[in-house]
Amino acid sequence: MTKTYPKASRPSLDNVSVSIEKGEFVFFIGPSGSGKSTIIKMLLHEVAPNKGRVVVNGKDVTSMRSWKRPHFRRSIGCVFQDFRLLPNRTAYENVAFALEVIGKTKAVARRVVPEVLELVGLGGKEHRYPHELSGGEQQRVAVARAFVNRPLILLADEPTGNLDPDTSIEIMRLLDRINRTGTTVVMVTHDSNIVNQMRRRVVEIESGRIVRDQARGVYG
Amino acid sequence: MRVKYVLSEVLVGLWRNVTMSIAMIITMAVSLTMLGASGLMYRQVDDMKDLYYKNIEVSIFLNQEVSEQERTDLDGKLKNDPLVKEVLYVNKDEAYKRFKEMYQDAPDLVNAVKPDQLPESFRLKLNNPEQYKNIYDQYKDTAGVDEIVDQSRLLDKIFNILTSIQNIALAAAIVMAIAALLLVANTIQVAAYSKRREVAVMKLVGASNWFIQAPFVLEAVVAGLIGSLLGLVALVAAKYLLFDGSLSALQGLLSPISWGDILFIFPLMAGVGGLVSAATAWITLRFYLRV
Numbered sequence: 001m002t003k004t005y006p007k008a009s010r011p012s013l014d015n016v017s018v019s020i021e022k023g024e025f026v027f028f029i030g031p032s033g034s035g036k037s038t039i040i041k042m043l044l045h046e047v048a049p050n051k052g053r054v055v056v057n058g059k060d061v062t063s064m065r066s067w068k069r070p071h072f073r074r075s076i077g078c079v080f081q082d083f084r085l086l087p088n089r090t091a092y093e094n095v096a097f098a099l100e101v102i103g104k105t106k107a108v109a110r111r112v113v114p115e116v117l118e119l120v121g122l123g124g125k126e127h128r129y130p131h132e133l134s135g136g137e138q139q140r141v142a143v144a145r146a147f148v149n150r151p152l153i154l155l156a157d158e159p160t161g162n163l164d165p166d167t168s169i170e171i172m173r174l175l176d177r178i179n180r181t182g183t184t185v186v187m188v189t190h191d192s193n194i195v196n197q198m199r200r201r202v203v204e205i206e207s208g209r210i211v212r213d214q215a216r217g218v219y220g
Numbered sequence: 221m222r223v224k225y226v227l228s229e230v231l232v233g234l235w236r237n238v239t240m241s242i243a244m245i246i247t248m249a250v251s252l253t254m255l256g257a258s259g260l261m262y263r264q265v266d267d268m269k270d271l272y273y274k275n276i277e278v279s280i281f282l283n284q285e286v287s288e289q290e291r292t293d294l295d296g297k298l299k300n301d302p303l304v305k306e307v308l309y310v311n312k313d314e315a316y317k318r319f320k321e322m323y324q325d326a327p328d329l330v331n332a333v334k335p336d337q338l339p340e341s342f343r344l345k346l347n348n349p350e351q352y353k354n355i356y357d358q359y360k361d362t363a364g365v366d367e368i369v370d371q372s373r374l375l376d377k378i379f380n381i382l383t384s385i386q387n388i389a390l391a392a393a394i395v396m397a398i399a400a401l402l403l404v405a406n407t408i409q410v411a412a413y414s415k416r417r418e419v420a421v422m423k424l425v426g427a428s429n430w431f432i433q434a435p436f437v438l439e440a441v442v443a444g445l446i447g448s449l450l451g452l453v454a455l456v457a458a459k460y461l462l463f464d465g466s467l468s469a470l471q472g473l474l475s476p477i478s479w480g481d482i483l484f485i486f487p488l489m490a491g492v493g494g495l496v497s498a499a500t501a502w503i504t505l506r507f508y509l510r511v
Contacts, residue, residue, distance in 0.1 A: 073426030084424075086417055097418075101427035103222060149425070 002051040003038055012038045013049070014208040020186065022152070025179045027195050028188045029219060030205040036188040039205075040157050043186065044076065045069050057152055074102055077146030077154040077183075081161035083138045085130045091117060091141045092126040098145045112148060120144045120174055136167035140174065147178055154178060156187040160194060168194055192219030222431070229435035230442055233411050240407050241443060247400040248447025248497070252489040253454040254393030259485045260455070260477055261386040265379060273349040276371045280359060281339040283366035290364035291340070297362075298342060303355060306345040312338055339366060400447070401500050404440050408504040411436055419509060432509065437501045444497035448490040455482050 004011040013035045020026050028036045041047045042054050045061050053062045057075055064072065085094050095116060096109040117126055120140040130138050139159060146154055156175060160168035172194050179185045189195065195202060195218060202217030203210060212220065234241045280298075282291065298307045310318070316335035323329050346352065352370045359365055412419065422432050459477055 067429065070423075070426045070428045073424065076426075078424050084417070084421060086421065097421065098425040100222075100225065101422045101431060102425060103428075103431075145421075145425070 003035075003042065003047065003049045011050075011208050013205075015052075016205070016208065016210055017052075018203060018210065018213070020184060022184055023179070023182050025176070025185045025198070025200040026187070027198070027200060027202045027217070028186070028205060029190070029195060029202060032190075034205045035208040036205055037157060040155050040186070040188060043153070043155060044078070045072060070102075074149060075152050077149070077151035079139070079142050079146050079154065079156040079159045081158040083130070083135075083142045083162075085138055085141055085145075087130050090127045090129055091122060091133065091137075091144075094130070094141055095145045095148050098148055102149070113144075116144045116148045117141075119147075119177075121170075134167070135163050136170060139163060139167075139171050143171070143174055143178070147183070151183065153184045153186065156185065156189075158189055158191075159187065160189065160191050165193060169197070172198060195219040226431075226434050226438065230438045233415075233435060233439040234442065236414060237407060237410055240403070240410060244400065244403040244407050244440075244443045245447045245450065247396055247403055248444055248493055249450035249454065251393050251396035251400050252448045252451035252493050254389050254396060255492060256451055256455050256482075256485045256489045257458070258386050258389035258393060259488060260481055261382065261389065263481055264477060265382050265386065268382075269379065272375050273372065276346075276349045276375065278344045278346060278352055278355055278371070279369045280342045280344065280365055281367045281369065282341060282364050284339065286340065286364035290362075294342065294359070294362060294364060297359075298344065301355075301358075303346055303348070303351050304344050305347045308343040310341045310343055312336060312340055315339065315341065397496065401496065404443070404497050404500045405504045407443075408436050408440060408501045409508050411439060412505065412508045433502065433505050436505055436509075437498050440497035440501035441494045444493035444495075445490055448486070448493040451489050451493075452482070452486050455485070 002011050002015050003013045016035070016039075018039075028039060030036055038047065042049060043056055045054075045056075045064060048054075048062060053060055055061070056072075059072075061072065086097065089097060092113055095113045096106075099109045099112065100106065114123075114126065117123060120143050122137060122140050122144065125133065125137065128137075130141070133141065139162075143154075143159075154175070159175070160171055163171060168191060175185055175187065176198070199216045199218070202212065202214050202219070204212040204217075204220060280294070282294075295307065295309065298304055312335050315338040316333075319333065319338055320330050344355065346355065349372050352372055356368050356370065360368055419432060459479075459482060463477055
């Protein structure tokens with residue numbers, strides 16, 4: 001597929017074709033502006049390609065109508081570099097919020113949220129506010145929020161960008177554990193250390209083109 | 221639970237920005253009061269027209285030198301005229317009696333006038349008071365006729381004044397409505413900004429569009445409804461203090477405004493207030509939320 005943003009001199013993604021199997025763990029690496037984030041945005045149906053197709057979970061979302069987007073998003077979890085937690089809500093409330101706004105009852109939240117907080121290693125810290133948690137712990141809350149609805153795909157956009165190396169490794173272990181439950185994990189990163197340690201599939205993008213796609217790759 | 225969530229968001233939203241909410245509600249209330257007042261006026265003017273035009277008379281005054289023959293001819297013509305419903309002949313004595321009654325507070329004037337000086341006249345009731353002009357054209361040159369006076373011309377002046385007051389109220393309602401709309405748009409922008417984190421998360425996890433928008437739209441609707449309630453209170457107060465109070469002397473002149481009229485106009489005010497705010501909020505969200 002190809003995506004050219006208006007006013008851009010060259011396409012952000014130029015005739016890129018990549019296929020990710022269910023249950024895979026894929027790194028997208030490359031310098032800033034190479035087009036990695038555009039891929040994430042396309043998977044989220046935030047932008048559409050000018051040419052080509054985007055197929056997610058067996059459904060062609062290229063021409064999906066925008067009113068169908070909310071329901072589509074429920075099958076995808078998202079984690080970002082800046083956590084995007086609600087500062088005036090506790091860890092528990094942040095995760096429960098994601099459930100409640102898609103129509104799950106409080107009873108469901110009471111059952112599921114402690115479970116998933118336990119899974120990400122935050123048992124006992126449910127009632128802390130984001131500012132009372134370390135960066136790594138905040139990112140765990142974000143992962144819990146992304147995972148609580150058991151999505152088929154977890155998208156992580158530089159999830160370790162704001163974390164120190166040790167904490168980053170812990171977050172990666174968490175993502176690995178989530179991947180082992182059968183969830184496809186797509187991660188965009190700059191962090192060579194992590195890519196080298198994980199030894200998973202690596203897709204390298206430069207200037208909107210795929211320059212490498214390696215099954216058990218390193219950062220290059 | 222979702223309904224409860226949305227409602228609590230609405231109250232929190234109105235409270236978070238309480239000064240702006242109050243400004244929004246006040247302008248809305250003033251605008252809707254004006255709208256309601258001009259609506260009431262509209263009915264009022266209609267009622268009054270019915271009331272007055274029914275009793276209206278056209279008077280054909282005869283000149284002093286009118287002959288017996290001319291008078292009988294005119295009487296016969298009027299009685300056969302299809303435009304005329306009733307004809308009443310008023311002779312000089314009758315006219316003097318009426319004159320004395322009308323000016324009983326001014327005996328000097330009454331004493332100065334002799335029955336002989338007052339003109340005889342025919343008092344006509346028309347089938348359709350608005351056809352006065354035809355009567356005038358038809359009889360103005362008839363022998364013996366001095367002057368034709370139509371009360372409805374006087375009334376027209378009064379109704380013109382009432383209609384322009386009504387238009388002023390409507391114009392004020394529109395101007396205030398524009399101010400109210402801008403305030404609604406601004407309030408919604410501020411609300412969307414202060415909830416931008418929540419909205420971003422909701423969009424991310426796939427909350428439905430209506431769920432994201434409903435609290436904002438309902439916030440505006442609630443403000444609009446509160447505004448219309450205040451408008452109702454203002455109209456009730458106006459009836460109580462003005463029409464039943466200081467203006468009660470004019471009661472014979474103005475047809476009374478009933479509580480029923482006010483209750484009838486309230487759904488209109490509430491509907492306009494609610495719908496206009498909802499539409500404004502929704503359109504504003506199109507630009508500031510991009511869901």
